[in-house]
Amino acid sequence: MSRAKITRRRLRANRRDGRHGCWDHLVIAPLWVAYDANLGTLLRTCDAVGACLAVPRSPHYRNALAVGDTLRRRRPCIHWVTTGKTRWIDTQRDAGKRIVAVELAEGATPLPRLTPASGPSVLLLGHEHNGIPDDVLAGVDECIEIPMVGYGASLNVAVAGSLVAYRLAGLS
Ligand SMILES: C[S@@+](CC[C@H](N)C(=O)[O-])C[C@H]1O[C@@H](n2cnc3c(N)ncnc32)[C@H](O)[C@@H]1O
Numbered sequence: 001m002s003r004a005k006i007t008r009r010r011l012r013a014n015r016r017d018g019r020h021g022c023w024d025h026l027v028i029a030p031l032w033v034a035y036d037a038n039l040g041t042l043l044r045t046c047d048a049v050g051a052c053l054a055v056p057r058s059p060h061y062r063n064a065l066a067v068g069d070t071l072r073r074r075r076p077c078i079h080w081v082t083t084g085k086t087r088w089i090d091t092q093r094d095a096g097k098r099i100v101a102v103e104l105a106e107g108a109t110p111l112p113r114l115t116p117a118s119g120p121s122v123l124l125l126g127h128e129h130n131g132i133p134d135d136v137l138a139g140v141d142e143c144i145e146i147p148m149v150g151y152g153a154s155l156n157v158a159v160a161g162s163l164v165a166y167r168l169a170g171l172s
Contacts, residue, residue, distance in 0.1 A: 021077065022052055022077040022079075023050055023051070023052060023077070024052060024077075024120060025050075025051075025117070025120050025121070026049065026050070026051040026052070026117060026120070026121055026123065026165065026168060026169055027051060027052045027053070027054050027079060027092070027097070027120075027121070027122045027123065028042055028045065028046050028051050028052070028053050028054070028123045028125070028161060028165055029053075029054040029055070029081075029089075029122050029123060029124050029125065030042050030053075030055060030125040030157065030161065031054070031055065031056060031081065031085045031088075031089075031124065031125075032085075032125070032126050032127035032130070032131075032132065032133070033125055033126070033127065033128065033157055033158075034060075034127060034128055035064075035128055036063075036064035036067060036068055037068065037158075038128070038156070038157050038158040039055065039061065039064045039065055039068055040064065040065070040067065040068015040069065040070070041068070041158035041162070042125070042158050042161055042162070043065060043068055043069060043071070043075060043076060043078075044070065044071065045158070045161065045162040045165055045166075046076040046165075047071055047074075047075065047076045049165050049166055049168075049169035049171055050169060051076065051123075051165060051169065052076055052077040052078070052079055053065075053076055053077070053078050053079070054078070054079040054080075054081055054088070054122070055078065055079075055080070055081060056080075056081045056082075056085065057080035057081060057082045065078065085136075086135075086136065089122070089124070089136065089139075092122045095120075096119070096120060097119075097120040097121055097122050098117070098119060098120070098121045098122070098141045098142070099121075099122050099124065099139070099140045099141050099142075100117075100121055100122065100123050100124065100140065100141060100142050100143070100144060100164075100168070101123075101124045101126075101132050101136070101137055101140040101142070101143045101144070102123060102124065102125050102126070102143075102144050102146075102160050102161055102164045103124075103126055103131055103132050103137060103143050103144075103145065104131075104145050104153075104154060105137055105143045105145065107143065108143040108144060108145035109142060109143065109144050109145065110144075110145055110146075110147050111144055111145065111146045111147065111163060111164060111167060112147070114144055114164065114167050114168065116167065116168060116169065116170035117168045117169070117170075121168060123161065123164060123165060123168065124136070124140065125157050125160070125161045126157065127157075128157055144164050146160055146163055146164070
């Protein structure tokens, strides 16, 4: 069997055409993620799985995404959070979305047991050093933990978020 790499032209032919709309079905929300490279990576994951990205509207996030945006004019829809993080999460919950945290926490669902989202969902990701704040974690509908067997305490946040996003989107 041939294992020739698929050309860029053929890949593009099988993908969506034109700009992203706001799908709002899955929103990846790295509200506490600080490092530019992680934000750029998560933006590309949003594109790949058909999700929107939600981040605070601050110069830091705007600059990080401007630099990390390798998709240029075809980037995913970005929801700018202007109301404060906790208030924004409450608004999403009131709008009927399921709030899912990606975190190493007591009682979390192991990733292999996670089923694809059956309704609109928001995926919260934590800060590279401090994780998701405890008071936020206490109020989420579900927390997902990615099992690890290695020495490291945790995964890179963009890797963790991408693994869970693929599963929630029904693509893995
Ligand atoms: C590097 S970790 C932060 C760890 C931090 N030292 C703590 O104790 O909370 C950054 C973020 O990546 C995600 N993460 C990393 N590894 C994970 C795992 N194995 N399962 C679930 N989430 C993970 C979580 O969203 C976490 O908040």
